[in-house]
Amino acid sequence: MKYVDEYRDGALAQKIAATIARETQGERVYRLMEFCGGHTHAISRYGLEDLLPGNVQLIHGPGCPVCVLPMARIDLGIACARRPEVIMCVYGDMMRVPGSDGASFLKAKAEGADVRMVYSTLDAVRIAEAAPEREVVFFAIGFETTTPPTALAIRAAEKKGLKNFSVICNHVLTPAAMTAILESGECGVEGFIGPAHVSTVIGSRPYEIFASKYRKPVVIAGFEPLDVAQAILMLVRQINQGRAEVENEYIRAVTREGNARAQAEVADLFELRDTFEWRGLGFLLLSALKLREGYAVYDAEIRFGLVEKPAKDNPACECGTILRGVKKPAECKLFGTACTPETPMGSCMVSPEGACSAHWTYGRFRERARAAE
Amino acid sequence: MSRGLDIKRGRVDLSHGAGGRAMGRLIEDIFLAAFDNEFLRAGDDQAAFDVSAGRMAMTTDGYVVSPLFFPGGDIGKLAVCGTINDLAMAGARPLYLTASFIVEEGFALADLKRIADSMGEASKAAGVPVIAGDTKVVERGKADGVFISTAGVGAIPDGLNLSCRRVRAGDVVLLSGSIGDHGVAVMSKRENLEFETEILSDCAALHGLVADMVEAAGPHLRAMRDPTRGGLAAVLNEFAHAAGVGFSIGEGAIPVRREVAAACEFLGLDPLNVANEGKLVAFVAPEGAEALLAAMRAHPLGREAAVIGRAVEDANGFVEMRTAFGGGRIVDWLAGEQLPRIC
Numbered sequence: 001m002k003y004v005d006e007y008r009d010g011a012l013a014q015k016i017a018a019t020i021a022r023e024t025q026g027e028r029v030y031r032l033m034e035f036c037g038g039h040t041h042a043i044s045r046y047g048l049e050d051l052l053p054g055n056v057q058l059i060h061g062p063g064c065p066v067c068v069l070p071m072a073r074i075d076l077g078i079a080c081a082r083r084p085e086v087i088m089c090v091y092g093d094m095m096r097v098p099g100s101d102g103a104s105f106l107k108a109k110a111e112g113a114d115v116r117m118v119y120s121t122l123d124a125v126r127i128a129e130a131a132p133e134r135e136v137v138f139f140a141i142g143f144e145t146t147t148p149p150t151a152l153a154i155r156a157a158e159k160k161g162l163k164n165f166s167v168i169c170n171h172v173l174t175p176a177a178m179t180a181i182l183e184s185g186e187c188g189v190e191g192f193i194g195p196a197h198v199s200t201v202i203g204s205r206p207y208e209i210f211a212s213k214y215r216k217p218v219v220i221a222g223f224e225p226l227d228v229a230q231a232i233l234m235l236v237r238q239i240n241q242g243r244a245e246v247e248n249e250y251i252r253a254v255t256r257e258g259n260a261r262a263q264a265e266v267a268d269l270f271e272l273r274d275t276f277e278w279r280g281l282g283f284l285l286l287s288a289l290k291l292r293e294g295y296a297v298y299d300a301e302i303r304f305g306l307v308e309k310p311a312k313d314n315p316a317c318e319c320g321t322i323l324r325g326v327k328k329p330a331e332c333k334l335f336g337t338a339c340t341p342e343t344p345m346g347s348c349m350v351s352p353e354g355a356c357s358a359h360w361t362y363g364r365f366r367e368r369a370r371a372a373e
Numbered sequence: 374m375s376r377g378l379d380i381k382r383g384r385v386d387l388s389h390g391a392g393g394r395a396m397g398r399l400i401e402d403i404f405l406a407a408f409d410n411e412f413l414r415a416g417d418d419q420a421a422f423d424v425s426a427g428r429m430a431m432t433t434d435g436y437v438v439s440p441l442f443f444p445g446g447d448i449g450k451l452a453v454c455g456t457i458n459d460l461a462m463a464g465a466r467p468l469y470l471t472a473s474f475i476v477e478e479g480f481a482l483a484d485l486k487r488i489a490d491s492m493g494e495a496s497k498a499a500g501v502p503v504i505a506g507d508t509k510v511v512e513r514g515k516a517d518g519v520f521i522s523t524a525g526v527g528a529i530p531d532g533l534n535l536s537c538r539r540v541r542a543g544d545v546v547l548l549s550g551s552i553g554d555h556g557v558a559v560m561s562k563r564e565n566l567e568f569e570t571e572i573l574s575d576c577a578a579l580h581g582l583v584a585d586m587v588e589a590a591g592p593h594l595r596a597m598r599d600p601t602r603g604g605l606a607a608v609l610n611e612f613a614h615a616a617g618v619g620f621s622i623g624e625g626a627i628p629v630r631r632e633v634a635a636a637c638e639f640l641g642l643d644p645l646n647v648a649n650e651g652k653l654v655a656f657v658a659p660e661g662a663e664a665l666l667a668a669m670r671a672h673p674l675g676r677e678a679a680v681i682g683r684a685v686e687d688a689n690g691f692v693e694m695r696t697a698f699g700g701g702r703i704v705d706w707l708a709g710e711q712l713p714r715i716c
Binding site for chain 1: 566631691693696698702703
């Protein structure tokens with residue numbers, strides 16, 4: 001497949017792996033965080049860890065939109081979905097994420113709530129157009145990548161004069177989460193594999209502060225396994241040379257300034273929330289978006305008077321420490337016992353981008369090798 | 374009431390399932406016309422037939438695919454081939470099928486006829502007649518067009534004993550051809566998913582291929598399975614679980630059509646999880662592998678057959694795959710549903 005196979009070439013991977021092995025000789029350990037779930041998934045799916053020397057350690061970051069959503073937001077969405085007049089549209093990843101008391105959109109649907117899985121925000125707009133007597137709510141999640149499509153849907157609803165379309169906005173911001181990780185200092189990350197799709201929107205400029213203020217190298221990388229391998233090599237070189245810069249491996253899609261039109265559209269419709277709760281990271285100031293006052297009619301939280309209620313995660317669930325890069329999935333007591341993709345207790349086990357799901361689905365055979373050692 | 378069916382413009386109504394003359398017409402003009410054979414012509418409520426000595430195989434299956442017509446097939450052909458394949462996976466020679474139709478009120482007679490004709494054609498081509506049937510009509514909204522359930526019986530050749538429990542470490546795993554064609558063909562016609570592709574469903578009856586395989590590998594053949602819902606990944610995990618072994622497979626050895634790979638890429642699917650309706654996975658003792666592969670490749674439905682891996686000792690029952698990229702990964706069951714109603 002053109003433009004795909006080139007980035008999954010096994011022979012090239014061996015060459016990069018050999019270079020990484022050569023340049024990382026010695027006692028030094030390299031602790032690199034791949035921020036994005038997309039990278040976590042690629043690393044696991046292609047078995048990239050098998051090609052890396054033991055002293056290059058990859059720490060899974062919090063860049064999985066489903067994973068960082070706190071239970072209270074899921075509860076709020078499910079409560080809205082249960083209203084008889086509401087058709088709740090969600091991305092497929094959201095369906096199985098557990099809320100309080102084991103509730104989920106999937107279970108709410110089985111109990112009679114009208115929950116529809118959509119592939120695109122515009123599908124939700126179409127549903128609203130076709131059902132003017134119902135209230136169609138889109139449960140918007142994601143980082144900067146999925147915010148422009150939500151903006152587009154609101155614009156489309158506006159243009160069509162739809163009075164029955166609104167969104168529950170859960171859009172969050174990547175730099176805020178990276179700052180939180182660095183400020184806590186818990187996981188000892190020395191460099192970041194920077195987001196692919198997010199960076200196509202926001203550009204590489206917003207990461208410059210991590211290099212200048214925090215002295216951490218950032219290499220923006222595409223989601224293909226060779227992209228990730230190349231980014232690891234670039235990070236190793238920066239660390240070896242004592243540099244801390246923002247470098248761009250993903251030049252085929254990312255510029256320094258990003259997508260100006262998408263940024264403008266988002267800025268037009270959304271503004272910063274004072275604070276927003278992240279699973280694992282807690283309440284972070286100025287880390288998420290809400291609709292501006294002028295677009296309040298499209299804000300389902302206002303429209304239906306939805307209020308977040310405090311919710312508690314299962315105390316044994318380690319999603320929080322895993323999202324902060326402090327623990328690995330297999331270090332959670334629930335991993336593979338009470339918590340599997342079929343019966344997820346925590347959000348990291350649900351999304352294919354979640355660290356626990358990726359490790360369970362693709363990588364858990366390595367535990368056996370480790371046990372044998 | 375005695376008028377013939379208006380197949381061109383007519384629609385199924387509740388009288389077609391009421392046991393009266395209208396139902397008789399429907400059966401005669403659509404189902405008898407399509408399946409015509411001596412058993413049905415006898416007009417009894419059951420078919421009576423002789424059996425030979427030895428072991429028989431029996432299976433039952435339901436078909437609810439949406440859409441009913443998809444590139445490379447339809448629900449009728451799927452029902453015939455799917456039931457035959459279930460029998461064939463035991464090494465059985467399929468003998469007879471039955472089919473029961475649950476039709477939604479308002480369903481176009483022309484579509485019902487198209488489905489029945491396609492079924493008749495598939496059954497004739499396979500040499501396996503549909504010898505008994507049933508029709509029920511349910512109110513509009515209580516079904517989606519038409520659902521078909523089938524049963525099938527077949528005769529197992531003397532001395533053949535295929536079972537997933539017989540697979541042991543060292544056995545060779547063979548795949549009869551490219552994976553994911555059926556699932557992608559069906560998905561390409563789904564309402565909210567439509568995309569352009571040349572891919573046709575691989576829907577086919579595999580008993581001819583199986584007969585050649587049984588002849589070539591004989592007692593070395595341990596088991597077979599057609600990777601339908603859940604795809605190749607589900608079959609390997611089921612077998613690992615049942616036989617208490619693990620599997621080690623190579624991604625590079627698994628044939629996937631370019632178009633299927635592309636569709637999976639943008640839908641975020643793994644071809645290993647996507648459904649097939651005309652492929653089989655065979656497990657064979659190492660000494661029979663070469664002859665089996667040659668026999669498969671000599672058959673039109675096994676031309677792209679390949680050795681994809683081996684059964685290994687593993688108490689965890691892991692299916693491990695060496696990726697084309699060069700790393701290792703697990704091939705797991707699919708969690709939840711990839712897409713409902715694929716067959």
